[in-house]
Amino acid sequence: MRTTAAAQSxxxxxxxxxxxxxxxxxxxxxxxxxxxxxxxxxxxxxxVCETEDYYEVIVELAGVRQGDIxxxxxxxxxxxxxxxHDPTSPxxxxxxxxxxxxxxxxxxxxxxxxxxxxxxxxxLREGLxxxxxxxT
Numbered sequence: 001m002r003t004t005a006a007a008q009s010x011x012x013x014x015x016x017x018x019x020x021x022x023x024x025x026x027x028x029x030x031x032x033x034x035x036x037x038x039x040x041x042x043x044x045x046x047x048v049c050e051t052e053d054y055y056e057v058i059v060e061l062a063g064v065r066q067g068d069i070x071x072x073x074x075x076x077x078x079x080x081x082x083x084x085h086d087p088t089s090p091x092x093x094x095x096x097x098x099x100x101x102x103x104x105x106x107x108x109x110x111x112x113x114x115x116x117x118x119x120x121x122x123x124l125r126e127g128l129x130x131x132x133x134x135x136t
Contacts, residue, residue, distance in 0.1 A: 041103030044080075048109060055133040057109055062127035063087050063100070069124065071131060073117045078109045078131065 045060040059080050061069065069082040086102045111117070111133065119134040 039104075040081075040106035042084075042101030042105050043107050044105055046107050046109065050135075052135075054135055055112065055115065057131040057133065059107060059129040059131070060127065061105075061124065061129050064105075064124075064127075066124045069129065071120070071122045071129075073111065073115075073120060076111050078111055078120070078133065079106065080108075080129065080131070081106045 047058040049056050049058075057078060057080075061082070061084070064082055064084045068084070069080065071078070071080050073079070081104070083104055084102050087100050114136050116134045116136045120131065122129060122131045124130075
């Protein structure tokens with residue numbers, strides 16, 4: 001299939017727009033930071049919900065190994081940090097499309113006051129990290 005110059009230009013602009021959105025998100029990311037924090041290369045999508053007994057934070061981490069994830073609470077925040085390795089095969093020749101982020105990631109959620117930080121549990125399954133935060 002032959003790509004026209006106009007179609008290629010639209011594809012290039014779409015890639016540029018996604019890249020600029022990613023860069024702006026990195027620049028504008030705010031939140032409490034520890035002095036030793038290193039900047040993240042990408043930020044995973046998260047959902048936060050609650051039941052009568054607990055809060056649950058769901059972090060989308062497809063392709064991330066369990067051993068490459070750290071979950072901790074600090075100064076009233078839940079932090080999830082880690083690393084996703086390059087998902088492509090070593091014999092790649094060139095890119096046609098590149099949207100899967102790799103490298104260091106970080107996301108944070110400010111915790112409500114009624115969270116039992118000592119009872120936090122986490123489970124990674126099918127690319128979703130589910131963090132359960134019991135209420136006090």
